[in-house]
Amino acid sequence: MSENSSAQTTHHEVLELTVRNHPGVMSHISSLFARRAYNVEGILCMPIGNRERSRIWLMVDEDRRLEQMIKQVEKLEDVLDVQQHDANHQVFIKLEEFFQT
Amino acid sequence: MYTMTGADLTIRLLERQGIETISGIPGGANLPLYDALYGSDKIRHVLARHEQGAGFIAQGMARASGLPQVCFATSGPGATNVLTAIADAKLDSVPVICITGQVPSSMIGSDAFQEVDTYGLSIPITKHNFLVRDVAELLETIPAAFRIASSGRPGPVLIDIPKDIQTQEISFEQWPEPGRPTQPSPANPEDLQQAAAMINQAQRPILYLGGGTIISNASEQARTLMERSSLPTTMTLMGLGAVPVDHELSLGMLGMHAAPYTNMALEACDLLIAVGARFDDRATGKVSAFCPNAKVIHIDIDPSELDKIKQAHIGIIGDVKQVLEQLTPMISDNRRTQWTTEVENLRRTHPFQTPKTDRANTAYGAIRKVAELVDDNAIVTTDVGQHQMRTAQLYPFRKPRRWLTSGGLGTMGFGLPAAIGAALAEPDNTVICFTGDGSLMMNIQELATAIEQQTNIKIILMNNNALGLVHQQQTMFYGKRTFASDYELQMDFVAIARGFGMPTFDLSGNNNHEALLREALEYSGPCLIHIPIDVNENVFPMVPPGAANIEMIGGDDHV
Ligand SMILES: Cc1ncc(C[n+]2csc(CCOP(=O)(O)OP(=O)(O)O)c2C)c(N)n1
Ligand SMILES: [Mg+2]
Numbered sequence: 126m127s128e129n130s131s132a133q134t135t136h137h138e139v140l141e142l143t144v145r146n147h148p149g150v151m152s153h154i155s156s157l158f159a160r161r162a163y164n165v166e167g168i169l170c171m172p173i174g175n176r177e178r179s180r181i182w183l184m185v186d187e188d189r190r191l192e193q194m195i196k197q198v199e200k201l202e203d204v205l206d207v208q209q210h211d212a213n214h215q216v217f218i219k220l221e222e223f224f225q226t
Numbered sequence: 227m228y229t230m231t232g233a234d235l236t237i238r239l240l241e242r243q244g245i246e247t248i249s250g251i252p253g254g255a256n257l258p259l260y261d262a263l264y265g266s267d268k269i270r271h272v273l274a275r276h277e278q279g280a281g282f283i284a285q286g287m288a289r290a291s292g293l294p295q296v297c298f299a300t301s302g303p304g305a306t307n308v309l310t311a312i313a314d315a316k317l318d319s320v321p322v323i324c325i326t327g328q329v330p331s332s333m334i335g336s337d338a339f340q341e342v343d344t345y346g347l348s349i350p351i352t353k354h355n356f357l358v359r360d361v362a363e364l365l366e367t368i369p370a371a372f373r374i375a376s377s378g379r380p381g382p383v384l385i386d387i388p389k390d391i392q393t394q395e396i397s398f399e400q401w402p403e404p405g406r407p408t409q410p411s412p413a414n415p416e417d418l419q420q421a422a423a424m425i426n427q428a429q430r431p432i433l434y435l436g437g438g439t440i441i442s443n444a445s446e447q448a449r450t451l452m453e454r455s456s457l458p459t460t461m462t463l464m465g466l467g468a469v470p471v472d473h474e475l476s477l478g479m480l481g482m483h484a485a486p487y488t489n490m491a492l493e494a495c496d497l498l499i500a501v502g503a504r505f506d507d508r509a510t511g512k513v514s515a516f517c518p519n520a521k522v523i524h525i526d527i528d529p530s531e532l533d534k535i536k537q538a539h540i541g542i543i544g545d546v547k548q549v550l551e552q553l554t555p556m557i558s559d560n561r562r563t564q565w566t567t568e569v570e571n572l573r574r575t576h577p578f579q580t581p582k583t584d585r586a587n588t589a590y591g592a593i594r595k596v597a598e599l600v601d602d603n604a605i606v607t608t609d610v611g612q613h614q615m616r617t618a619q620l621y622p623f624r625k626p627r628r629w630l631t632s633g634g635l636g637t638m639g640f641g642l643p644a645a646i647g648a649a650l651a652e653p654d655n656t657v658i659c660f661t662g663d664g665s666l667m668m669n670i671q672e673l674a675t676a677i678e679q680q681t682n683i684k685i686i687l688m689n690n691n692a693l694g695l696v697h698q699q700q701t702m703f704y705g706k707r708t709f710a711s712d713y714e715l716q717m718d719f720v721a722i723a724r725g726f727g728m729p730t731f732d733l734s735g736n737n738n739h740e741a742l743l744r745e746a747l748e749y750s751g752p753c754l755i756h757i758p759i760d761v762n763e764n765v766f767p768m769v770p771p772g773a774a775n776i777e778m779i780g781g782d783d784h785v
Contacts, residue, residue: 194616196530202354
């Protein structure tokens with residue numbers, strides 16, 4: 126993560142993933158972005174509901190490969206749903222106070 | 227109520243999936259699985275000599291049959307050895323299920339003996355992977371692995387099972403249903419209609435068939451579409467045999483080593499109908515210059531392939547066979563006299579020319595002779611290099627699943643173990659393995675497996691004592707500075723094969739080559755046919771890497 130990661134810069138997008146909650150799922154997602162050389166600026170993950178599922182929030186660069194990246198994420202067996210939001214989504218903005226230098 | 231160990235449960239579940247053969251190598255971390263396999267009268271074990279060999283044997287069975295197949299490896303080095311074969315299966319969409327032993331759960335993360343992070347290592351090269359954390363999970367995981375490996379776009383699945391889970395007992399009430407492929411969702415009817423209209427209106431369409439056509443068992447449907455609309459048809463390396471390559475409408479393989487007329491026809495087309503193909507760079511050359519005047523219809527079961535490399539005018543997500551079955555009735559009969567005549571003229575003026583094609587002791591000659599001597603059901607595997615490209619250029623594939631080659635990963639060492647796997651899957655058919663001296667050395671230990679299993683494979687070794695394709699690239703693109711591509715040591719492959727107990731036929735010297743080749747192919751059982759090849763004979767035509775497909779070198783004047 127870069128130091129001046131501001132969620133408000135417009136060249137980011139926010140992805141909201143619903144995934145099966147097990148110890149390998151974060152590796153699957155971070156490995157996918159890493160091997161396709163696609164930058165992830167921010168990542169958050171917490172279990173939801175009865176803890177069988179997790180929600181993962183990703184702050185990613187907005188570039189022309191994003192559509193392809195989303196298709197690749199959707200192919201992962203443990204990913205149940207992917208929603209795309211713009212950079213104004215509150216999730217990372219609200220957390221900014223925990224990321225001051 | 228059933229009670230058994232995790233290892234027994236695993237083997238029973240594999241039996242219930244219909245698995246009859248497993249290739250692999252035992253070791254400390256998978257010994258309980260082997261002990262359970264010892265008690266199976268439904269599954270036969272094929273002991274490979276290297277885990278990469280075991281992986282490719284499973285691939286050979288899977289590619290020939292279209293069904294998921296299984297290989298075993300132990301933890302640590304067993305797992306790392308099998309990874310290349312798994313990565314290869316990923317790139318060519320082959321349903322292989324690899325079951326690895328792992329150190330006991332309590333020792334994971336302690337740098338235990340023969341512990342590696344098999345789960346982590348296999349994430350990027352599998353369709354999906356599992357680390358089993360509880361013996362009860364096996365009831366779900368094993369059927370899920372088969373479902374995932376064979377559904378949609380197939381691919382490899384790895385299951386890592388810690389040793390304590392193999393020995394732990396479990397009681398359960400009911401067997402789970404075996405994992406089967408899920409039904410693909412139907413394509414959008416409006417897209418189909420639009421696609422049909424585009425095909426009917428096109429003046430110069432070309433059908434471009436990829437490996438997906440073979441995987442989806444859609445050869446018949448592809449042929450019906452091709453013939454009804456008189457579509458000149460090209461195939462990718464993975465698609466060869468989807469329709470007979472010597473059909474009058476076939477343009478053969480496209481791309482880097484295509485016949486000149488094939489790439490020229492693509493240059494001229496106004497509609498490209500891509501079916502189960504993924505616009506690989508070896509097929510397209512420089513993408514921006516590929517079919518520059520064409521609209522594109524792209525049919526694929528994997529949504530992420532659409533618009534990945536080339537933007538499609540119509541993208542159709544669906545199973546190729548189903549899509550073609552729905553599409554073809556909307557296509558009108560069309561003789562396309564003008565376009566097919568134009569293509570015929572290109573074929574005549576810019577043909578694929580092969581040197582010295584009928585002498586059995588030359589590369590092209592041997593390929594042609596072998597094709598004459600075996601029937602259309604023979605399975606052909608290759609390794610990677612000049613011998614592979616020559617076989618792809620020349621061999622008259624007329625049926626699907628008869629051509630097994632490492633396309634996406636281009637793995638030297640594929641040919642021999644894949645041939646063994648194919649022969650295990652189809653003991654009544656001849657299996658030919660065209661290999662090179664460099665590639666054969668990469669999995670030569672599997673000669674032992676081939677003999678032991680008495681597989682009916684004919685290894686045709688095209689020996690130029692060189693890494694021929696590398697030598698060729700250095701000659702053409704690196705100022706003739708051939709380096710590290712000529713072997714200093716001249717090995718006696720015939721003696722080595724004999725050392726394994728394998729019969730050999732040597733086409734060097736002044737023998738009657740054709741008679742010898744015939745004798746070898748008629749011999750029932752594994753054998754090696756040695757053919758010395760001139761290292762300076764290159765594969766033409768060739769599109770330089772990164773260049774447009776019409777910038778072919780050779781073909782007309784290099785022969
Ligand atoms: C495992 C692996 N290592 C390296 C390569 C790069 N490579 C591609 S073709 C080739 C030469 C193959 O030599 P050989 O099997 O003798 O075939 P030939 O080209 O001589 O017919 C090499 C080294 C590869 N494809 N696979
Ligand atoms: Mg060679």
